[in-house]
Amino acid sequence: SAVISQKPSRDICQRGTSLTIQCQVDSQVTMMFWYRQQPGQSLTLIATANQGSEATYESGFVIDKFPISRPNLTFSTLTVSNMSPEDSSIYLCSVEGYTQGFGEKLFFGSGTQLSVL
Amino acid sequence: DQQVKQNSPSLSVQEGRISILNCDYTNSMFDYFLWYKKYPAEGPTFLISISSIKDKNEDGRFTVFLNKSAKHLSLHIVPSQPGDSAVYFCAASVTGANSKLTFGKGITLSVRP
Numbered sequence: 001s002a003v004i005s006q007k008p009s010r011d012i013c014q015r016g017t018s019l020t021i022q023c024q025v026d027s028q029v030t031m032m033f034w035y036r037q038q039p040g041q042s043l044t045l046i047a048t049a050n051q052g053s054e055a056t057y058e059s060g061f062v063i064d065k066f067p068i069s070r071p072n073l074t075f076s077t078l079t080v081s082n083m084s085p086e087d088s089s090i091y092l093c094s095v096e097g098y099t100q101g102f103g104e105k106l107f108f109g110s111g112t113q114l115s116v117l
Numbered sequence: 118d119q120q121v122k123q124n125s126p127s128l129s130v131q132e133g134r135i136s137i138l139n140c141d142y143t144n145s146m147f148d149y150f151l152w153y154k155k156y157p158a159e160g161p162t163f164l165i166s167i168s169s170i171k172d173k174n175e176d177g178r179f180t181v182f183l184n185k186s187a188k189h190l191s192l193h194i195v196p197s198q199p200g201d202s203a204v205y206f207c208a209a210s211v212t213g214a215n216s217k218l219t220f221g222k223g224i225t226l227s228v229r230p
Binding site: 009043044092094099106107110 | 119121159160161162163166206208218220221
């Protein structure tokens with residue numbers, strides 16, 4: 001398994017500002033993933049962060065809006081830039097970890113509840 | 118375009134009875150399916166999964182059934198317990214891209230004591 005610490009757990013931000021979310025894992029991992037869950041919607045993958053290279057973004061997400069850092073094998077940050085109310089979501093960090101009987105599966109942090117006014 | 122659909126937003130069952138949570142998918146390329154459970158203020162946690170080469174997989178009180186021809190899967194919880202009250206997400210992936218999951222919107226299960 002993997003233990004993921006994510007902070008802040010929640011924040012209320014003003015339109016036009018930026019927020020950086022931190023994700024710390026208790027073991028070294030090759031890839032870290034950032035997901036978003038908008039209200040009433042499913043979890044959607046934003047990007048995959050590899051250490052030492054630029055993040056790979058999914059369709060509909062761009063680096064200017066969601067810059068990601070991956071300085072080492074246990075840490076990553078996601079910044080939500082120039083926020084608007086549409087960015088109000090839960091943002092989740094995840095990594096692959098071992099599960100008994102089911103192999104490698106995604107583990108998630110507790111999430112960051114972001115509200116943009 | 119929702120490729121994984123959980124059409125019922127909520128389900129309420131009596132403690133001790135069976136809970137059946139349904140999920141449909143549209144992408145025929147999906148060949149691996151998972152269920153995650155989420156409590157408030159926590160991240161989703163992996164519950165059970167099934168490969169498309171199987172039609173049933175069990176783990177204790179949890180059983181997942183897969184009907185490939187109908188592009189439908191279901192999660193059965195027997196017997197249901199109050200601690201099972203949570204949001205359940207169905208997810209799907211293509212083999213080799215197991216970290217790239219497509220999720221449904223989730224079903225809120227309430228188990229009444």
